[in-house]
Amino acid sequence: xxxxxxxxxxxxxxxxxxxxxxxxxxxxxxxxxxxxxxxxxxxxxxxxxxxxxxxxxxxxxxxxxxxxxxxxxxxxxxxxxxxxxxxxxxxxxxxxxxxxxxxxxxxxxxxxxxxxxxxxxxxxxxxxxxxxxxxxxxxxxxxxxxxxxxxxxxxxxxxxxxxxxxxxxxxxxxxxxxxxxxxxxxxxxxxxxxxxxxxxxxxxxxxxxxxxxxxxxxxxxxxxxxxxxxxxxxxxxxxxxxxxxxxxxxxxxxxxxxxxxxxxxxxxxxxxxxxxxxxxxxxxxxxxxxxxxxxxxxxxxxxxxxxxxxxxxxx
Numbered sequence: 001x002x003x004x005x006x007x008x009x010x011x012x013x014x015x016x017x018x019x020x021x022x023x024x025x026x027x028x029x030x031x032x033x034x035x036x037x038x039x040x041x042x043x044x045x046x047x048x049x050x051x052x053x054x055x056x057x058x059x060x061x062x063x064x065x066x067x068x069x070x071x072x073x074x075x076x077x078x079x080x081x082x083x084x085x086x087x088x089x090x091x092x093x094x095x096x097x098x099x100x101x102x103x104x105x106x107x108x109x110x111x112x113x114x115x116x117x118x119x120x121x122x123x124x125x126x127x128x129x130x131x132x133x134x135x136x137x138x139x140x141x142x143x144x145x146x147x148x149x150x151x152x153x154x155x156x157x158x159x160x161x162x163x164x165x166x167x168x169x170x171x172x173x174x175x176x177x178x179x180x181x182x183x184x185x186x187x188x189x190x191x192x193x194x195x196x197x198x199x200x201x202x203x204x205x206x207x208x209x210x211x212x213x214x215x216x217x218x219x220x221x222x223x224x225x226x227x228x229x230x231x232x233x234x235x236x237x238x239x240x241x242x243x244x245x246x247x248x249x250x251x252x253x254x255x256x257x258x259x260x261x262x263x264x265x266x267x268x269x270x271x272x273x274x275x276x277x278x279x280x281x282x283x284x285x286x287x288x289x290x291x292x293x294x295x296x297x298x299x300x301x302x303x304x305x306x307x308x309x310x311x312x313x314x315x
Contacts, residue, residue, distance in 0.1 A: 008133040008140045009267055009293040012171070013044065015300060021048045022097045022299040025087035027109055028053040028080045029102035032065035037282050037291040038100060039067055046295045050075055050096060053083040080104040081111070088112040088120055091277050097302040099279040100295065106147070106281060113275055124274035125149070125159040128281065129167055130257045131297055134266040141224070141260075142168055142176075142244040146253025147281065148272065154196045157246065158209060161200060163273035164244045165212040170304040171297065179223035179242035180216025181252070185234060187217065193248035200246075212244070213237055220245070220256070269293035271301070278302055 024047040026038040035058070038049040051058055051069070055076040062069040075090070077083040083104065090096040101109050113120045128147035131140050144164045149156055161178060168176035180197035187194045197216030204214040215238035221228040226240030234240075247253035260266040267290045272279035278298035282291050 009269070009289055012131075012140075012269075012296045012300070013046070013289075013292050015172075016044075016046050016296045019299065019303045021045050022302050023048045023050065023095060024098040024100050024295070024298075025050050025052050025075075025090045025096040026100045027087045027102050028077075028083035028104040030054065030057040030061050031103040032061060032067070034102035034282075035062055035065060035067050035069070037286070037288075037295075038102075039069075039072075040288055041292055041295040042072065044292055044295075046292065046299050047098065047100070049073075049100070050090060052087045052090070053077050053102065054079065080108050084109050085112045085118075088115075088118070091120055092118070096277070097306070098277055098295075098298045099275075100298075101279070101281045109279070109281075110148075110272070113279070120276040122274060122276060124163060125156050126272055126274040127156075127160040127163045128270060128272050129164050130253075131167075131171075131269040131271070131293070132257065132260050132266045133268075133293070134260055134264050136264075137224070139243065140171075141242075143253055143257050144244065144246055146247065146250055146257050147270065148250070150250045152249065154199055157196060157200060158203060159274060161209055161212075161214070161244075161246055164246065165209070167271070167273055167297075167301060168243055169211055170301045173243055176212040176243040177238040177241055178212045178214045178216075178244040178246060179218045179238055180214060180246045181220055181223060182217035182248060183219060185217055185219055185222060185232065193217065196248075215239060215242075216246075218242070267293065269297050271297050273301075277305075 026049045029035045041047045052075045077086045127145045130143040182193040187198045194217040201214045223242040229240035270281045278301040280294040280298045
């Protein structure tokens, strides 16, 4: 197994070279990591950043890190809460097509996003999706939700699954294979995640979830390993070949994604879905390639949405 290459992310980053850079409101980028991620993505042609936050702090952080900010627009905001509100306003005005988290908490960033009147809500619940590039695994793995919904209900899982399917399709997977994970493959009334997995699969059969092929409950091994699925006698198109792994709760998703990152040297891109625009969540611990991949994923989603809106407008 080659643990040094992440070719799937390289392909994602290359894919955005064919589309225009996405105007992106970078929210409260007041440290070197936040500024560096935005500027790296700008230099790669992925985004056109609008830096939203306290002007003096942004310029000081840029000077300390040796980053030239003169090519980029700065929208002054008093503090982190105001930064998030002004960034959301830029989206509503049509000046930004993406949001990118800077040096503020996720709650601060999403607070203005979910406001009913002035936010960016849609009919969908917000959810987070990790896109993992695991060395030795042929394709990227989507893991959801590992960052926003702590103990999602069945109703909320419908949106979580649909958001992930739509993301995978935007990245070129025509019919994503979705594994609804649990600790076992059989429905057991004593384990709620198995019951909800079966319900989600039936909801997909009835058209309440569209665009993907669902199976579950599935344990992790027989979701991603054809050999494990064969040994356990689990057939169907999803078992052993899942693109999307839907975890029972945030804790399971967090453990799974970090296990892949720190034990398998996987790179991860993170994106929030369900709002009017994609939102990238990056961490100070992310590699440069992870930051670029997160921006690339969001840019591709934004571009696909523009294309779909243009087609609807013509029709």
